[in-house]
Amino acid sequence: MLIKLTGGIVYDPASGIDGQQQDIYIRDGRIIAKPADAVVDKEYDLKGKVVMSGAIDMHTHIGGGKGNIARTLLPEDHRQDPVYRSDITRSGCGHAMPSTFVTGYRYAEMGYTAGFEPAVLPNNARQAHMEMGDIPILDKGGYVMLGSDDYLLRMLTAKKDQKAINDYVAWTMTGAKAIGVKVVNPGGINAFKFNQRKLDLDEQNSHYGVTPREILRVLATAVKEIGVAHPLHVHGCNLGVPGNVQTTLDTIQGIGGLPMHLTHIQFHSYGTEGDFKFSSGAAQIAEAINRNKNITIDVGQILFGQTVTASGDNMRQHANHKHASPNKWVTMDIECDAGCGVVPFKYKDQNFVNALQWAIGLETFLLVNDPWRIFLTTDHPNGAPFTSYPHLIRLLMDRSFRNDMLATIHPEAQKMTTLASIEREYTLQEIAIMTRAGAAKLIGLKDRGGLSAGNWADITVYTDNADRQKMFEKPDYVFKDGQLVVVDGKVVSTKWGTTHVVKPEFDASVEKGLKDYFDRYLTMKLGNFKISDDEITEDGRGSISVHPLQGDVA
Amino acid sequence: MTEITEVPSPFCGIGTDDLTIKVDGVLLKVIENGCAVNTPAFEQPITDTQARVSGQEVSLDVAVAKAAELLKDTKLPLIGGCATDVNGMRGLLALADKAGAVIDNMNFTGARNNFLALQDSGWMNTTLAEVKNRCDLLLVVGTDVEAFAPRFFERYLWNKESMFLDDTSSREVIYLGRAPSGTASTSPTGKAAQVLPCAIEDLPEVIAVLRALVKKQPIRVTSVAGIAVADLQTIADKLLAATYGVVTWGAGALAFKQAELTVQTLSEMIKDLNNQNTRCSGLPLAGKEGDQTANQVCGWTTGYPARTRFSSGYPEYDPFLNETKVLLENGEADALVWVQAFNVNAVPPETNLPTIVVGRSGMTFTKEPDVFIPVGTPGIDHAGHAYRMDNVVAIRLKKLRDSGLPSTAEVLNAIEQAL
Numbered sequence: 001m002l003i004k005l006t007g008g009i010v011y012d013p014a015s016g017i018d019g020q021q022q023d024i025y026i027r028d029g030r031i032i033a034k035p036a037d038a039v040v041d042k043e044y045d046l047k048g049k050v051v052m053s054g055a056i057d058m059h060t061h062i063g064g065g066k067g068n069i070a071r072t073l074l075p076e077d078h079r080q081d082p083v084y085r086s087d088i089t090r091s092g093c094g095h096a097m098p099s100t101f102v103t104g105y106r107y108a109e110m111g112y113t114a115g116f117e118p119a120v121l122p123n124n125a126r127q128a129h130m131e132m133g134d135i136p137i138l139d140k141g142g143y144v145m146l147g148s149d150d151y152l153l154r155m156l157t158a159k160k161d162q163k164a165i166n167d168y169v170a171w172t173m174t175g176a177k178a179i180g181v182k183v184v185n186p187g188g189i190n191a192f193k194f195n196q197r198k199l200d201l202d203e204q205n206s207h208y209g210v211t212p213r214e215i216l217r218v219l220a221t222a223v224k225e226i227g228v229a230h231p232l233h234v235h236g237c238n239l240g241v242p243g244n245v246q247t248t249l250d251t252i253q254g255i256g257g258l259p260m261h262l263t264h265i266q267f268h269s270y271g272t273e274g275d276f277k278f279s280s281g282a283a284q285i286a287e288a289i290n291r292n293k294n295i296t297i298d299v300g301q302i303l304f305g306q307t308v309t310a311s312g313d314n315m316r317q318h319a320n321h322k323h324a325s326p327n328k329w330v331t332m333d334i335e336c337d338a339g340c341g342v343v344p345f346k347y348k349d350q351n352f353v354n355a356l357q358w359a360i361g362l363e364t365f366l367l368v369n370d371p372w373r374i375f376l377t378t379d380h381p382n383g384a385p386f387t388s389y390p391h392l393i394r395l396l397m398d399r400s401f402r403n404d405m406l407a408t409i410h411p412e413a414q415k416m417t418t419l420a421s422i423e424r425e426y427t428l429q430e431i432a433i434m435t436r437a438g439a440a441k442l443i444g445l446k447d448r449g450g451l452s453a454g455n456w457a458d459i460t461v462y463t464d465n466a467d468r469q470k471m472f473e474k475p476d477y478v479f480k481d482g483q484l485v486v487v488d489g490k491v492v493s494t495k496w497g498t499t500h501v502v503k504p505e506f507d508a509s510v511e512k513g514l515k516d517y518f519d520r521y522l523t524m525k526l527g528n529f530k531i532s533d534d535e536i537t538e539d540g541r542g543s544i545s546v547h548p549l550q551g552d553v554a
Numbered sequence: 555m556t557e558i559t560e561v562p563s564p565f566c567g568i569g570t571d572d573l574t575i576k577v578d579g580v581l582l583k584v585i586e587n588g589c590a591v592n593t594p595a596f597e598q599p600i601t602d603t604q605a606r607v608s609g610q611e612v613s614l615d616v617a618v619a620k621a622a623e624l625l626k627d628t629k630l631p632l633i634g635g636c637a638t639d640v641n642g643m644r645g646l647l648a649l650a651d652k653a654g655a656v657i658d659n660m661n662f663t664g665a666r667n668n669f670l671a672l673q674d675s676g677w678m679n680t681t682l683a684e685v686k687n688r689c690d691l692l693l694v695v696g697t698d699v700e701a702f703a704p705r706f707f708e709r710y711l712w713n714k715e716s717m718f719l720d721d722t723s724s725r726e727v728i729y730l731g732r733a734p735s736g737t738a739s740t741s742p743t744g745k746a747a748q749v750l751p752c753a754i755e756d757l758p759e760v761i762a763v764l765r766a767l768v769k770k771q772p773i774r775v776t777s778v779a780g781i782a783v784a785d786l787q788t789i790a791d792k793l794l795a796a797t798y799g800v801v802t803w804g805a806g807a808l809a810f811k812q813a814e815l816t817v818q819t820l821s822e823m824i825k826d827l828n829n830q831n832t833r834c835s836g837l838p839l840a841g842k843e844g845d846q847t848a849n850q851v852c853g854w855t856t857g858y859p860a861r862t863r864f865s866s867g868y869p870e871y872d873p874f875l876n877e878t879k880v881l882l883e884n885g886e887a888d889a890l891v892w893v894q895a896f897n898v899n900a901v902p903p904e905t906n907l908p909t910i911v912v913g914r915s916g917m918t919f920t921k922e923p924d925v926f927i928p929v930g931t932p933g934i935d936h937a938g939h940a941y942r943m944d945n946v947v948a949i950r951l952k953k954l955r956d957s958g959l960p961s962t963a964e965v966l967n968a969i970e971q972a973l
Contacts, residue, residue: 065946068853075673075871078857082868091651091868093857099869100854123683126939126948130640131854150687150717193688193798195833207718318678318828328676333835334946335683336717342676520715523682525560528571528950535950538937539641539963 001041002027003482008046008461011428012053013437014450018429024051026457029482033453046461049476052432053451054113054458056439059233059263059298060380062103063117063132063142065124066310066340069330070097070381073342074308076326089491096307096344096381104136105491106387111460111475114139114497115386116443118182118233118263119312121145123335125176126531129499133542137480137491139448139458141500143233144176145312147183147215148190150336151517153208162221163507169222170506171514175530179443179500179547180230181223182263184312185237186212189339192315199315201237201250212237213254220258226504227549229444231259231296236268239316243272245281252288252295261442264300264379266361274416276352280360283418286367289374296442297368298375301361301392302354303384308344311382317341336521347384355413359406365396366422371433375442390473396426397468444547445500457482496541503546557585562949564639564933565595565896567841568703568710569682569942569949580957582934589704598898600915600957602928609922614960614968621925622972624889624908630865631655632887634878634902635894635913637844639938639951642962643851643860646893649970650864656887658878659848659860660900661840664806666873668838669859670814677821678828680800680835681944686710687717689725691796693789694747695820696731696757697804700738702839703943707738718798726796728789730764731757732807750789752779755810758819764790765823768830793827799834807839839943843896846941850948878903895929895962912965915957930959 003026010022025032061067071078071093078093083102085091092099098106107115115135120128120142132140146152146169155165169181187210188199194206201212220232236251238244248268252260262268271279289295306325311317314331318341321329325346333339347354361383368374376393380386395402399422406419414420426434440449447455459479465471474489485493511526518526536542555578562571566589573596574586580600584593605617612620625631633650636643636659650657659665671677685692692711699706716722727739727747731754739747752760756779763778767790773783793799801820808816820836827834840846848860856862858871874880881887882905891910892902898916902909908924911917915928932938933951938961941948 068850071853071857072669072849072859073673073676075858078869078871082866082870084867085651085864090648090855091864092855093869097857099857121946123681124946124948126950127850127946130851130939130948134644134854154717193684193833195797195831324676328672328674330672330676331678332946333680333684333688335681336687337683521683521687521717523569523686523710524562524571524947524949527560528562531950534937535939539644 002035002038004040004043005046005051005459006043008049008051010051010451011432012451013429013433014440015452017451024451024459026479026482029457031451031453031455031457044477048464050428050462050464051451052460053436053449053455054460054478054480055111055435056449057107057112057115057377057386058375058439058443059118059377060115060386061117061119061310061382062115062135063140064120064128066312066342067097068131069340069342070308070310071099073328073330074344077306088494096385100131100134101136104138108137108478108480108486108491109489110387110389110473111462111478112138113458113478113480114448116140116179117142119143119145119184120176120178121312121334121338122149122172122176123337126535129177129531129536132499133536136494137485137497139497139500141179141443142177143180143182143230144173144178145182145184145338146172147186147219148188148338150190153187153190153205153210156210156214156218157208162218162225165218166222166226167506167510169219170226170504171510174503174506177499177501177531177536179502180228180233181219182233182235183215183219184235184338185239185315186215188212188237188315189312192318192339193333197315197319199237201247201254216251216255220255220260224258227551228502228504229547229550230442231261233261233263235263235313239267239313240320242270242278244268245271245284248285249288252292255294257294259294261296263298264377264382265297266300266302266357266364266383269360269364276412278353278356279416280356280363282360282363283367286364289368290370296373298377299361299364300377300379300383302347302357303378303388303391304347304349304354304358305384306346307381307384308342309382310340310342312338312340314339314341317343335523349409352410352412355409356416358409359413359417359419362395362402362419363417363422366424371430372438372441374434375439376434390469393431393472394467394469397431399423399425444502446547498543498545499536500545500547502549504549558952558954561954562933562951563592564940564949564951566591566703566705567839567943568706569947570705570709571949575954577955580955582954591704595896596934598916600959602915603959605925605927607925614927617925617927618965618968618972621910621969624910624924625653625969625973628653628889630887631889631891632878632881633657633891633893635660635892635900636848636860637897637900638893638895638962639844639932639940640847640851640948641938642893642895642932642966643848645963645966645970647852647855649966652970652973654865656863656865656876656881657852657860658876659845661806661843661845662861663877665840665845665849667805667808667813667817669873671818671821675818675822677836678824680837681946682710684835685800685837686713688798689800690719691792691799692725692727693793693799693801694727694729695761695801695803696754697802697807697839698732698735699802699839701735702804704738712742726792730760730789750781750785752781757808757810758816760786761816761819765819765826768793768823768826793834794830794832796832796834799827800837801834802837802839804839837944841941841943843900844940846943846945850941850945893962893966895931912962915959927965928959929962929965930957935959936961
């Protein structure tokens with residue numbers, strides 16, 4: 001079957017195409033060059049339409065135990081947004097933490113074709129993959145969480161060399177079926193188990209004597225040396241703490257030029273100025289990002305309304321529980337591996353702190369120059385549910401709309417932000433970089449996020465509209481692997497996406513120490529920990545796509 | 555004949571995965587690390603291999619077609635039991651969605667004590683590896699842990715080594731409300747657990763006083779439900795002094811009205827302890843009859859735990875109205891599908907409704923169901939996944955033998971397709 005998309009205006013930053021009229025041909029799920037004389041089976045007239053590759057959410061909590069705790073915690077939120085079954089779709093629930101099927105449908109209906117779970121606990125990785133296995137249409141993948149696991153901290157205390165750590169990281173990635181490595185409040189989740197309630201960048205874990213700075217260095221080095229494309233994904237120290245802008249700047253400085261991705265940086269960009277001792281650090285952060293080319297960020301924009309925060313950072317979530325709305329919350333210590341904390345939040349535009357958080361996120365978007373190094377996220381569902389992305393895109397692309405919104409927030413917050421004076425409006429090409437080409441490059445997806453021949457045919461078609469929210473919330477067409485899955489913003493067919501992983505090499509002898517550790521201290525056998533390929537593929541819907549490593553390893 | 559090692563169990567709820575099982579054809583024998591729960595569950599012989607309709611042996615296809623026919627014009631079919639693996643639950647939920655059914659896990663009435671507390675105020679919990687390495691004080695409330703999971707203490711308290719305790723036998727165990735049935739909680743050096751018994755239905759009062767003492771509130775009485783307040787003060791002091799206290803309870807064992815309030819008081823007490831410069835965590839016991847598995851899969855598929863109905867075209871959770879017993883007694887349900895792949899003794903409730911049983915081979919009935927489809931057991935006849943009690947670790951179940959029995963998922967998917 002040959003499909004032709006005719007005459008659309010193509011934004012394909014991966015190929016340097018910026019709003020040029022181009023035809024696209026699809027065969028067997030992939031984009032192909034114009035065939036010599038083949039008969040077109042199906043043609044779509046896209047004249048005047050905007051064509052981009054399918055969007056990729058590089059940081060969204062869509063799989064794993066904390067998300068399911070968040071679901072279980074909030075039946076009243078689900079009841080506001082019931083989702084009916086149809087002939088082709090399953091029933092479920094929406095709003096803050098949608099059910100898996102609804103997650104897939106609603107992402108696809110916004111033109112997204114992939115999402116990556118950033119916090120896969122090694123001992124909970126099966127759950128993450130099983131949940132993502134029930135998300136239709138989307139491709140998915142996960143970043144495995146390290147840095148508060150006792151095994152790594154023991155290695156650091158024992159002064160194991162970098163090679164040993166690299167082997168452990170590579171082994172864990174393989175066992176947990178990951179495509180990246182994340183660290184959350186480095187060492188802090190572990191320190192909370194020893195009753196430490198805060199952990200600064202240079203503060204020692206009371207048991208291990210290890211600091212977050214050291215953990216970041218060894219993990220960022222490991223990720224680079226084993227050749228994983230995605231830089232170490234960092235949820236830094238002191239999330240949400242006024243004054244943490246300095247922690248974040250020190251974290252950037254402390255990584256010494258190694259590749260590092262700082263996630264939901266909005267939550268880590270707070271100063272202590274002003275009457276309320278809470279101020280924006282976005283300008284300092286943006287300046288540091290602009291200067292340090294080794295750093296990438298995603299924003300973690302907050303948007304006003306009810307949501308739920310689900311994080312591995314039980315230390316900070318426990319501290320934040322007093323803000324829970326409604327007033328119920330969960331924290332867990334987990335398997336000498338990590339932890340989690342789930343706290344419902346209602347961000348209010350008339351609350352000074354929330355209003356300034358909103359402005360800080362937007363300042364960050366607008367002050368960071370290079371769209372290849374900044375990514376559009378709300379840290380779903382922590383800043384806002386992913387369904388708010390079209391609204392966020394309008395805030396970035398439409399200055400007068402942004403200023404209208406700014407005029408409605410807490411008046412003291414308006415005085416504490418430079419947002420009104422920032423003229424920048426994102427272009428369609430910049431949006432395509434942040435949500436497509438840049439995201440694919442950051443994660444290391446070799447054949448997604450672009451529209452040149454050879455890529456998988458994940459394609460989104462929009463009707464150009466000056467109201468960018470309307471434009472991005474209702475694509476005309478979405479193709480996933482060449483299959484038409486969405487028409488006019490509604491799912492018309494479903495399929496199953498693939499699971500993206502890397503398989504880094506490691507010295508097999510790494511298992512000797514690990515087996516002993518599992519037998520002595522953990523609760524399952526080493527052999528029962530490792531996830532096999534067939535666990536993802538055996539039900540006939542899942543598949544695994546292995547991506548190359550950097551350098552000569554592949 | 556083969557021996558399979560490192561076999562994980564879906565039966566005990568605590569994720570034992572060190573069993574050695576001898577396989578001789580379809581006969582299994584647990585030869586290492588068995589227990590009173592796991593050994594009979596693994597060794598249960600296969601009896602039926604053939605499906606039945608009205609007591610007559612038929613092919614699987616015929617039984618599936620009959621099941622679909624029975625469900626076809628129903629208004630509110632009820633899928634009870636819900637005791638299977640992850641893939642079985644996926645199939646069960648797809649069928650329920652299509653048929654407009656109610657689903658209800660058989661342990662939900664017990665688990666409801668936890669869900670109501672969780673959904674009202676939340677909790678701070680922990681998992682088994684943290685217990686194994688950190689717990690220096692275990693408070694057991696109203697529950698006979700070793701009857702629930704015979705190897706709990708051996709595996710998670712009296713382990714030879716731990717990362718953060720010099721001597722695991724120095725851990726302290728206190729029972730409140732119910733005395734243990736055996737001596738598993740006695741440390742390897744012979745230190746017996748402290749036991750403060752009371753009538754189980756008096757636990758709300760006792761726990762309320764304990765929480766008040768933890769919060770350093772004055773208590774005027776000197777005894778509550780036969781327990782000296784001074785003894786409760788000692789427990790409160792120990793919880794405050796512990797480095798990593800753990801409080802455990804079995805939601806089903808708290809068999810008195812509105813036990814959710816007791817779970818809530820315990821959970822809030824744990825939060826209070828964490829606000830007084832120490833760590834303490836809850837550890838609800840569960841993981842039997844696929845309960846955690848059912849709640850997890852139903853959770854991500856619908857947003858709600860496994861007592862949810864689909865009759866309106868979307869999932870509606872109600873922990874009371876969607877109860878099997880209520881739906882049968884009120885005459886609301888008009889067909890019963892009973893899914894139980896683990897336990898031959900967990901038979902469907904008595905009913906005159908059309909009944910389809912997708913059950914473990916070996917199940918016997920006082921009244922033959924309209925359709926009986928014997929299925930394999932996850933972790934014996936086919937691979938699968940099951941959640942253990944702490945709800946974090948999904949264990950990878952192994953296939954141990956070739957019995958030819960279909961999986962729950964295969965049967966339920968076939969019925970769904972035939973609808």
